[in-house]
Amino acid sequence: MFPNLNDCNYFKKSKIDYDGKEEAVMIYRLKSSPDYTFLFRCPKCGASNEFSGELVIKKVKEDKKNKEYILLSCRKCSTEFRIEKLKAAGVGRKKSA
Secondary structure, three states: OOOOHHHEEEEEEEEEEEOOEEEEEEEEEEOOOOOEEEEEEOOOOOOEEEEEEOOEEEEEEEOOEEEEEEEEEOOOOOOEEEEEOOOOOOOOOOOOO
């Protein structure tokens, strides 16, 4: 079920890949909840996943750059997937006069 974006304080749509098979993933957090909701079909085993929990972030150094990834695992086959956590453009930047 697609949440009302006005009720969310975090929302991310992305894709996960396993051996060339790609599936959509949606992660959101409602303003009324401390937990994130994860929705995706596992590209490895085909199981539907819908669960709530903490957002797990892993920092990785790639090509001399620090990147952050959101980690999630299939509840049926335990395959772990990662989605690059991109920072929103312009957030935290000061405008020069």
